[in-house]
Amino acid sequence: MSDMKIINFMALRKMAGALSIVLVLSAIVSLAVNQLQFGLDFTGGTLIEVGYEQPPSLVDVRVQLETAGFDGAVVQNFGSEKDVLVRLSQTFNDKVGEQVLAALQSASSTPIELRRSEYVGGQVGEELTEQGGLGMLLALAIVMIYVALRFQIKFSVGAVVALIHDVLIVLGIFSIFKLDFDLTVLAAILAVIGYSLNDTIVVSDRIRENFRKLRKATSVEVINESLTQTLGRTLVTSITTLLVLMALLVFGGELIHGFALALTIGVLVGTYSSIYVAANVLLMLGISHEDLIIPPKEEVIEGEGFEEGEGFEQDEEDLERP
Incomplete structure (x- = not known):
């Protein structure tokens, strides 16, 4: 292990998992009961x-x-x-x-x-209603394939679960508080997907690297060290992004208020999900060193391809030649 003080993030993984389940279920119930308060972009x-x-x-x-x-x-x-x-x-x-x-x-x-x-007109809303769901499913499928090819299938499941978690919570907050949902909010949600995915990939890359370096460490220890190493980068990125969003919320005016609010919620939830949701899913799926260790190349056996003593006889013949 490295000399830095390792933060035991995964000690709270059960509590974090319960919190995520409660938030996601609340969002789903609110979306089913209250639905979204669509703006004129959707309703006309x-x-x-x-x-x-x-x-x-x-x-x-x-x-x-x-x-x-x-x-x-x-x-x-x-x-x-x-x-x-x-x-x-x-x-x-x-x-x-x-x-x-x-x-x-x-x-x-x-x-x-x-x-x-x-x-x-309501044409925009009709097209988004018909094609938005299919587009979102296609995007999640592409993300899952990309992460599976770059890392491993368990990482792709964790990344997609984290993305669904973030999107549902943002939509649920807008539904619970009956905030207007227009095209600017939709754009913010797409930005949240990109932000959360980028953060998750950075963390996943470090986890994969440490699984190959720390051969004797347990899965929980590897994930804790990886999250500790990437914590500084995660916090700096989130804080600088939030500073800009706070300025937009206060001084941006009503036209982009929904966009700034949705993106602020998404950055906060996305930072949390990169640490607890994606990593938690990896542990639930039983991620281990065997999933990520690169198989060693087969070594050439000495004398392979020659009859016994053939190589030595050839050498003796070469020595006898003038």
Whole structure:
């Protein structure tokens, strides 16, 4: 073993495994019951942004829209308390933005500015619903094949389980807290997959290397030393990424708030899964030195291919020649 102090990560593997199971099951139940709060990118509808001179009451704005016939409108602040974003689940006509503005202006004593009015069709959502699942399964299959070819089949199972674990937890949090799920959040989840896979491969590479070097160590000892050696790199990568994401959450505005939030959750969960989920799966599958030791090359037996004494007779003949 090396001289560095080895952290016994795997002493908590049962507790970590139980925590992961609880989180994943909670996410699955919430996705089945609450489902995801799909944004206009998926459902289709109208997005209208208006600007007030004084911060309005969102409850009053919602009542004004319902009185004008816009039922089910989602009203929220966008960036500042003076900016209001209105989401309508139906696309009425090309003048719906002006109709909403007129309805709000009639109940306001100060001018209201129409910032934008966008119409989103549901075609994107239909295509993602039909093809997204197949695309995700294909991606996981490719990852599993890649890791199996580069390392070993047990490593590929651990990597795929860690990816599924990370994605389900991120989706579950958005479902439990009923946060809007739009295309930016979907992009963040794809980024989480890449981040988590890269971290898992780095750890797996060190585990494979140490299994070949530490022949007398147990599987738990090898994994603990490997995780300890890669801990510094993992923490530096995660912390620097989180610093950027914190800045995006605070100063990025509403347009990328969902993206930054999903990616922040994904980085935290991905760092945890690289240490406990992937390594835990390896131990559950019984990873051992025999799985990773390179078979020695067959040595050439002395005198193989010659009759007994043939080589020596040839040498004597060569010596007798002038």
